[in-house]
Amino acid sequence: MSVHKNVKKVTTHVLQTMKNECEKISMLTAYDYTMAKIIDDSGIDVILVGDSASNIMAGHETTLPITLDQMIYHASSVVRGVERALVVVDMPFGSYQGNSKEALFSAIKIMKESGGHAVKMEGGKEILESVERILTAGIPVMGHLGLTPQSIYKFGTYVVRAKEKEEADRLINDAKALEKAGCFAIVLEKIPSDLASRVAKELTIPIIGIGAGNKVDGQVLVVHDMLGINNEFNPRFLRKYNNLHKEMKESFQRYINDVKSNDFPNESEQY
Ligand code: KIV
Numbered sequence: 267m268s269v270h271k272n273v274k275k276v277t278t279h280v281l282q283t284m285k286n287e288c289e290k291i292s293m294l295t296a297y298d299y300t301m302a303k304i305i306d307d308s309g310i311d312v313i314l315v316g317d318s319a320s321n322i323m324a325g326h327e328t329t330l331p332i333t334l335d336q337m338i339y340h341a342s343s344v345v346r347g348v349e350r351a352l353v354v355v356d357m358p359f360g361s362y363q364g365n366s367k368e369a370l371f372s373a374i375k376i377m378k379e380s381g382g383h384a385v386k387m388e389g390g391k392e393i394l395e396s397v398e399r400i401l402t403a404g405i406p407v408m409g410h411l412g413l414t415p416q417s418i419y420k421f422g423t424y425v426v427r428a429k430e431k432e433e434a435d436r437l438i439n440d441a442k443a444l445e446k447a448g449c450f451a452i453v454l455e456k457i458p459s460d461l462a463s464r465v466a467k468e469l470t471i472p473i474i475g476i477g478a479g480n481k482v483d484g485q486v487l488v489v490h491d492m493l494g495i496n497n498e499f500n501p502r503f504l505r506k507y508n509n510l511h512k513e514m515k516e517s518f519q520r521y522i523n524d525v526k527s528n529d530f531p532n533e534s535e536q537y
Pocket residue numbers: 295314315316317318319356453455476486487488
């Protein structure tokens with residue numbers, strides 16, 4: 267039986283039941299009220315207020331510049347549009363690394379001011395103390411391993427991570443440490459499918475992939491990418507469900523023509 271069809275409100279426990287019953291978890295990003303409402307109405311399980319808002323909404327080259335207050339603005343807009351999905355909010359760069367007291371403060375601020383249901387943090391053992399401290403406040407934490415975009419200046423490139431044994435072993439150990447600490451799920455970004463599959467098998471919590479193959483417990487995509495709004499991002503892992511860039515541009519051009527030709531507004535479109 268489908269778990270997700272019978273659930274009025276998705277919780278971390280529902281996600282665990284989905285993993286236990288081998289039902290895949292669907293997750294998309296959203297950054298605003300209107301998009302979040304459409305995605306939630308579609309029956310998605312998890313909405314991620316990703317720090318990809320830094321790229322998608324603000325046009326920055328990386329996820330590093332977005333601030334805690336900006337994430338809270340996006341997250342509170344999303345929360346107002348959602349009735350059913352679990353809303354997970356990314357902790358932005360600089361709000362949790364290396365200082366567990368500040369991490370707890372940031373996570374509490376996100377939960378209080380946005381109304382989100384959980385936070386997501388990038389990293390493994392190096393952020394474990396912060397993860398543990400946030401969990402003590404009763405805030406659910408989703409981990410994020412593999413290609414972690416907040417570390418782009420350490421990696422130097424957005425290529426596939428953990429292809430070599432040393433990094434793969436480290437990733438498995440990090441995933442196990444995050445599970446042991448109490449994370450309710452982990453995102454694995456842009457790693458070999460076999461490695462992701464191994465993590466999903468060896469861990470009991472849900473593993474959500476992006477560019478990590480289909481032998482994991484669920485998938486996440488950035489909504490603007492899967493809708494084809496952004497036509498400049500075409501990685502191999504991305505399936506585009508629309509070409510909204512083209513459709514939107516055509517609509518804008520028709521509108522411009524209608525205004526210029528005085529076709530809009532017509533008799534029935536005025537008072
Ligand atoms: O910020 C984001 O959109 C993410 C997803 C790519 C997982 O972290």
